[in-house]
Amino acid sequence: MSRRTVLLIEDEPDIREVVELSLGSVAGWEVLTASSGADGVELASAQRPDVILLDVMMPGLDGPATLDVLRGRDETRAIPVLFMTAKAQAGELTRYASLGVAGVIPKPFDPMTLSDRVAAALGWES
Amino acid sequence: MAAAGGTPGRGPGWVNPYRRRGLLRRAWPFLAATGVAFALLPVSATGAIDSVDVIVGAALFLAIIAAIVFVPWDRVPRTLTIFPPLVYFGVVDLLRDATGGGASGYAALVLLPVLWVALYSGRAELIAVLAGVWSTFVIPILVDKTRYPEGDWRFAVLLTLLSAFIGFATQALVDNVRLRARNLSAVMTSAAEGIITLTPEGRGVFVNPSAARMLGYEPSELEGRVLFDLIVDGEFRSGQGDAIGDEHFRRKDGTTFPVLFSSTPIQLDNGETSGIVVTFSDITERREIERMKDEFVSVVGHELRTPLTSIRGSLGLMAGGVFGELDDQGKRMLDIAVSNTDRLVRLINDILDIERIESGRVTMQKVTCRSDDLVAQAIEAMQGQAETMGVGVVSQVDPVLLRADHDRIMQTLTNLISNAIKFSPRGEEVRVTAHPTADTVLFSVADHGRGVPADKRETIFERFGQVDASDARDKGGFGLGLPIARSIVEQHGGSLWVDTEPGRGATFWFTLPRPSEAVGEVDGSSGDNGRAALVVEDDADLARVLRAMLARQGVEAVVTPSAEEAVHLIDDVAPVLLVLDIELTGADGLAVVDHLREHPEIPPIPVIVYTVRHLSEHDRQRLTLGKTLFFTKGRVAPEEFERRVADLLKEAAPAS
Numbered sequence: 053m054s055r056r057t058v059l060l061i062e063d064e065p066d067i068r069e070v071v072e073l074s075l076g077s078v079a080g081w082e083v084l085t086a087s088s089g090a091d092g093v094e095l096a097s098a099q100r101p102d103v104i105l106l107d108v109m110m111p112g113l114d115g116p117a118t119l120d121v122l123r124g125r126d127e128t129r130a131i132p133v134l135f136m137t138a139k140a141q142a143g144e145l146t147r148y149a150s151l152g153v154a155g156v157i158p159k160p161f162d163p164m165t166l167s168d169r170v171a172a173a174l175g176w177e178s
Numbered sequence: 179m180a181a182a183g184g185t186p187g188r189g190p191g192w193v194n195p196y197r198r199r200g201l202l203r204r205a206w207p208f209l210a211a212t213g214v215a216f217a218l219l220p221v222s223a224t225g226a227i228d229s230v231d232v233i234v235g236a237a238l239f240l241a242i243i244a245a246i247v248f249v250p251w252d253r254v255p256r257t258l259t260i261f262p263p264l265v266y267f268g269v270v271d272l273l274r275d276a277t278g279g280g281a282s283g284y285a286a287l288v289l290l291p292v293l294w295v296a297l298y299s300g301r302a303e304l305i306a307v308l309a310g311v312w313s314t315f316v317i318p319i320l321v322d323k324t325r326y327p328e329g330d331w332r333f334a335v336l337l338t339l340l341s342a343f344i345g346f347a348t349q350a351l352v353d354n355v356r357l358r359a360r361n362l363s364a365v366m367t368s369a370a371e372g373i374i375t376l377t378p379e380g381r382g383v384f385v386n387p388s389a390a391r392m393l394g395y396e397p398s399e400l401e402g403r404v405l406f407d408l409i410v411d412g413e414f415r416s417g418q419g420d421a422i423g424d425e426h427f428r429r430k431d432g433t434t435f436p437v438l439f440s441s442t443p444i445q446l447d448n449g450e451t452s453g454i455v456v457t458f459s460d461i462t463e464r465r466e467i468e469r470m471k472d473e474f475v476s477v478v479g480h481e482l483r484t485p486l487t488s489i490r491g492s493l494g495l496m497a498g499g500v501f502g503e504l505d506d507q508g509k510r511m512l513d514i515a516v517s518n519t520d521r522l523v524r525l526i527n528d529i530l531d532i533e534r535i536e537s538g539r540v541t542m543q544k545v546t547c548r549s550d551d552l553v554a555q556a557i558e559a560m561q562g563q564a565e566t567m568g569v570g571v572v573s574q575v576d577p578v579l580l581r582a583d584h585d586r587i588m589q590t591l592t593n594l595i596s597n598a599i600k601f602s603p604r605g606e607e608v609r610v611t612a613h614p615t616a617d618t619v620l621f622s623v624a625d626h627g628r629g630v631p632a633d634k635r636e637t638i639f640e641r642f643g644q645v646d647a648s649d650a651r652d653k654g655g656f657g658l659g660l661p662i663a664r665s666i667v668e669q670h671g672g673s674l675w676v677d678t679e680p681g682r683g684a685t686f687w688f689t690l691p692r693p694s695e696a697v698g699e700v701d702g703s704s705g706d707n708g709r710a711a712l713v714v715e716d717d718a719d720l721a722r723v724l725r726a727m728l729a730r731q732g733v734e735a736v737v738t739p740s741a742e743e744a745v746h747l748i749d750d751v752a753p754v755l756l757v758l759d760i761e762l763t764g765a766d767g768l769a770v771v772d773h774l775r776e777h778p779e780i781p782p783i784p785v786i787v788y789t790v791r792h793l794s795e796h797d798r799q800r801l802t803l804g805k806t807l808f809f810t811k812g813r814v815a816p817e818e819f820e821r822r823v824a825d826l827l828k829e830a831a832p833a834s
Contacts (some may be wrong), residue, residue, distance in 0.1 A: 056681070064491075066485075070491030070775075074494075160490035160491065160519070161490075164495070164497075
């Protein structure tokens with residue numbers, strides 16, 4: 053299997069860095085990052101990653117709105133999306149799940165097992 | 179006319195007895211009695227009537243009436259107000275003189291001015307009038323001994339005493355009533371709460387200034403008016419019981435505001451209700467504070483977790499050896515940092531959780547589940563902890579179906595099992611059971627730990643109410659798990675309690691209501707015997723309102739925020755009614771109706787559609803399947819909505 057490519061759309065630079073290290077150094081995936089929903093959509097169209105990790109609460113285009121745009125574009129429609137959220141209440145998780153994402157990863161997460169969680173949500177062999 | 183308050187120098191509380199307002203109501207018994215006295219002249223006279231006396235007396239009486247009506251009493255000295263009653267004694271004397279002098283029955287008329295002054299004037303005026311009574315009898319004796327014999331002295335003394343007694347007794351009674359009324363009125367007028375008294379028909383009798391101010395009216399505008407329309411929804415009950423509740427009241431300008439009110443019937447001694455007292459306070463500010471608190475808690479939760487994500491992530495990478503191996507002490511320090519970060523996150527989650535559950539803002543997403551599955555999954559989730567602690571977990575379950583929020587009940591069970599494991603000595607066993615009773619499923623989690631001291635059996639269910647302050651450190655909890663568990667169970671309509679013997683262990687019990695006919699029927703289909711409505715609504719507040727409204731109609735609401743889940747729930751719930759919000763995140767409400775259309779095997783379900791936008795004819799046609807009602811949010815009064823729902827349910831009842 054070729055090297056996995058993951059796109060992280062996250063406005064917090066510190067969290068971007070942690071995820072880059074976690075999925076890059078630990079799991080050995082290729083990690084693309086975008087700091088806003090709009091940038092993320094462009095990057096996703098151009099690079100066609102295997103999965104998009106999408107922060108829910110962002111200024112400008114937030115997670116659900118970015119998801120809408122991704123779903124509206126032919127190039128990005130089929131890319132699985134995982135929400136990452138610090139607002140992980142039971143009710144909200146159900147609600148996010150109903151938006152048609154492949155899974156929700158609550159923040160904070162354990163960087164040593166993050167790739168396992170992503171793989172499990174997508175049914176990948178890790 | 180001058181204001182009723184009187185001019186300075188009249189003494190405090192002096193009220194002009196001849197003020198226009200209510201004058202006829204006060205004066206008519208006196209006018210009537212005097213009128214009857216004149217009318218009876220032809221009947222009562224024993225001998226010839228002195229017509230000059232009668233004419234002069236009548237003229238004097240008319241002069242008194244004219245004076246009362248035309249003199250500007252508010253501007254003349256107070257002492258002059260005594261003249262009309264005193265002059266009236268002249269009328270009495272003339273009538274006596276006209277009808278036989280000392281033997282005349284008209285002497286009794288002296289009681290009229292005594293009563294008038296006792297009721298409407300002061301102490302000094304009463305004494306003056308008693309002097310008038312005395313003179314009325316004494317002067318004729320002194321002037322005309324033939325017609326008024328000496329024996330009339332007795333008459334003068336007795337009638338004056340009688341007048342004094344009646345006068346003073348009446349005045350004492352009136353003073354007492356006035357004092358009470360004044361005190362009561364001072365209390366009601368100065369109260370910050372709104373106070374309104376109503377007739378049983380809802381007409382305002384008394385409205386205090388606070389009530390008028392909150393409602394944007396003058397008190398006089400509300401008195402005498404039917405006030406039921408000030409209530410946006412519902413009504414003040416005028417029945418036997420007291421009512422307390424939340425309502426919205428409408429201001430004069432049409433805006434509304436939330437109130438906390440209580441209404442109490444005013445009961446007479448004979449058991450009849452003479453009216454209603456309503457007290458209320460504006461809780462706009464309290465609502466706003468609640469909303470701000472919720473928002474604050476939510477924002478803080480998010481803002482705390484964001485930096486914690488970076489901290490936890492960096493620490494995790496270091497502890498995982500991504501940047502090279504540390505020595506043992508360094509590893510140990512990192513482990514402490516990681517585990518305490520995790521602990522902080524759990525604490526934040528628990529605090530947010532309990533805030534939301536206790537405020538009732540989290541709706542329990544009830545689905546049909548099996549008691550044995552719940553117990554097995556909870557034990558499996560806790561297996562790791564049990565093994566670490568060297569504690570066994572066994573279960574004994576009679577499988578039954580129940581309707582519960584799967585995740586929340588799992589949370590409850592895992593919390594109780596985790597506690598039981600923490601407090602069990604190594605090598606002991608934790609026992610989990612679930613058995614059906616008549617109308618509930620009874621769950622228990624028992625340990626053989628140290629138990630709960632008698633004085634802590636309730637405090638352990640309070641926030642941060644651990645048995646021992648050191649437990650937070652030693653056992654790794656915050657004292658929030660049990661309050662959360664109890665709230666979850668109570669939101670399901672069950673209860674949670676503990677049986678314990680200190681030193682020998684504790685058993686935590688909780689009940690969940692059970693759909694009655696489905697016992698043992700564990701085929702996965704709906705076990706609901708009651709009627710259920712499926713509410714597709716993503717606004718939690720609105721969902722709560724709908725749930726309460728449907729409950730009043732005897733229908734359980736199964737709420738889901740998404741159209742996708744609604745489609746799955748239709749088979750499970752077999753709803754008698756579908757309440758559909760069109761504007762949902764994700765697939766919209768139209769998708770649910772499309773699903774019904776595509777599956778003709780699903781029995782017809784009446785649908786209530788409500789929306790904020792105007793629906794096109796095409797949308798309406800697409801939404802109309804069987805019996806369908808359309809409402810626009812905010813346009814329909816809640817009571818109207820409820821009535822239509824009730825009608826729809828009545829129509830649906832025979833089919834279900």
